Amino acid sequence: MAQHVPIRNRRWILANRPQTEIERDLLTFEDGPLPEPGEGEVLVRNIYLSIDPTHRIWMSDVDQYMEPVAIGDVMRGGTLGVVEVSRAKGLAVGDIVTGQGGWQDYAAVSGKALRRVEPGGLPLAAFMGPLGNIGATAYFGLFEVAKPRPGETVLVSAAAGAVGSLVGQMAKLMGCRVVGIAGSAEKCAWITNELGFDAAVNYRDADLVGAISAACPKGVDVYFDNVGGKILDAALTLININARIAVCGLISTYNEIEQGGGPAMFRNVLMKRARIEGFIVSDYWRRYPEAYAAIGAWLEKGLLKYRMDIRDGLENAPDILKLLFSGAHDGKLLVRVSAEPR
Ligand SMILES: NC(=O)c1ccc[n+]([C@@H]2O[C@H](COP(=O)([O-])OP(=O)(O)OC[C@H]3O[C@@H](n4cnc5c(N)ncnc54)[C@H](OP(=O)(O)O)[C@@H]3O)[C@@H](O)[C@H]2O)c1
Structure with missing residues (x-):
């Protein structure tokens, strides 16, 4: 031994x-x-x-x-x-x-x-980050669930976090306009200055809907949700027709005793003919090598930071x-x- x-x-x-x-x-x-x-x-x-x-x-x-x-x-x-x-x-x-x-x-x-x-x-x-579950979550959640198209506006919450920071960079690699939501000025500066997001919104700002709207002048085509709650509501307020909402996580609700209410703007899923879909990354485990090959290549070329x-x-x-x-x-x-x- x-x-x-x-x-x-x-x-x-x-x-x-x-x-x-x-x-x-x-x-x-x-x-x-x-x-x-x-x-x-x-x-x-x-x-x-x-x-x-x-x-x-x-x-x-x-x-x-x-x-x-x-x-x-x-x-x-x-x-x-x-x-x-x-x-x-x-x-x-x-x-x-x-x-x-x-x-x-x-x-x-x-x-x-x-x-x-x-x-x-x-x-x-790195094998616990971009080349682990986190990377696979960003990859399959974005490309298989949200399915953005070049030129679309992609909004990501917890955007300076492990998953969100990769999602935003992958969407930029696809040619999307990417807006991240994060909880501090430092995190907002990191995702725009270092990661190349087009804009960032601090969710602690009083007028969240107004701030997201200003950062997404053409509305939101894809919302990658890591947070749920008020941020999901704000995103639903601003979605475009045929928007896609990938529900990756609902961290703002995990500590709640009672799961109350649901999103107040849920009606927009109907009005905007949107698709909302949750996913669990382990459902894709057989395809992880595909994600790791793509992410490995991006890392090697310096196209993904973490x-x-x-x-x-x-x-x-x-x-x-x-x-x-x-x-x-x-x-x-x-x-x-x-x-x-x-
Ligand atoms: N579906 C799946 O298979 C899968 C797999 C992995 C992770 N996830 C989910 O993905 C999400 C992100 O996970 P992660 O590992 O990448 O963590 P992370 O983003 O690195 O850390 C969590 C972040 O959530 C934000 N947050 C926490 N409470 C919040 C609140 N009440 N309101 C707004 N923002 C809040 C904070 O962002 P700020 O610092 O900007 O405040 C915090 O940094 C989680 O919801 C997690 O459950 C899902």
């Missing part, structure tokens, strides 16, 4: 279901035994843990797209790690893999549920998750669980 074998496996266990915001007492931090890989499994040392808005959904028991995490289970989470023991064909000690290793130091995972990555000079963290926000310490994971809901992070949020191999 490799030298890294610890005497303990620190892990976060879901203890309670959230009512509103994420609080530390929802999870307990404990030492567990080192997982034993069975036949066909590998022991992975987690290096990066992806921190995602959907963790808030998985903690709750609302009707959702997969099973909620059970009380008493290790909190689910996407990870990138290194294989330390292999009992799976095709995976060797030292391989770098991504999968669902959870909020813990080590995981025993079926080899079939892992993707082996070849860094090829790229930072390992920011990673890597925070230290598995012990801080619940507090780090909360950052997604205040926006006090910059780019794809990860926890560094352990060091990268040299």
Whole structure:
């Protein structure tokens, strides 16, 4: 067995279901035994843990797209790690893999549920961002669900975030006019000055509809929604005939106790003959290589930029998750669980 074998496996266990915001007492931090890989499994040392808005959904028991995490289970989470023991064909000690290793130091995972990555000079963290689920979400949500055409106006919410920043850049590559919505002057400046968005709107401005309208003088043909709530309503107010609304996420509603009301401007879906469609990226998993090939080529040519926000310490994971809901992070949020191999 490799030298890294610890005497303990620190892990976060879901203890309670959230009512509103994420609080530390929802999870307990404990030492567990080192997982034993069975036949066909590998022991992975987690290096990066992806921190995602959907963790808030998985903690709750609302009707959702997969099973909620059970009380008493290790909190689910996407990870990138290194294989330390292999009992799976095709995976060797030292391989770098991504999968669902959870909020813990080590995981025993079926080899079939892992993707082996070849860094090829790229930072390992990129495989948790543009070359991971996040990139696939932007790619399939934009090209398969929203289906923008060159020259159209594409509006994106949480536009400085992990998914939104890629969506806006991909829409620019298609020749669209792209407007992003973000929550600070710094984030608005980043997406326009660095990423090439045509305009940005700070959603904390008082007159949101007026600000979006000014930034989208020809109306909105595509709205890529990461947020829901008031921002979805503002976008619906401004959609053009035959607009497409891709519902990727509804983060402004995840902490709500009661899902009330629905969008006040829903009638515009009828009046404007719009199409509104939700999607879950894992439905496209068989086609991920297609997304990664396209995104890899764009990265190589310097046509896509991204920011990673890597925070230290598995012990801080619940507090780090909360950052997604205040926006006090910059780019794809990860926890560094352990060091990268040299
Ligand atoms: N459908 C899928 O398969 C899929 C896959 C991955 C992610 N998603 C969804 O995509 C969305 C973005 O995820 P991400 O990982 O890229 O996170 P992210 O955008 O990097 O971070 C979340 C951002 O949401 C914004 N936000 C949070 N609360 C808000 C509120 N009340 N009002 C307005 N904006 C708010 C903040 O933006 P500011 O900093 O600008 O305030 C924050 O930075 C989420 O809704 C997530 O659930 C869906």
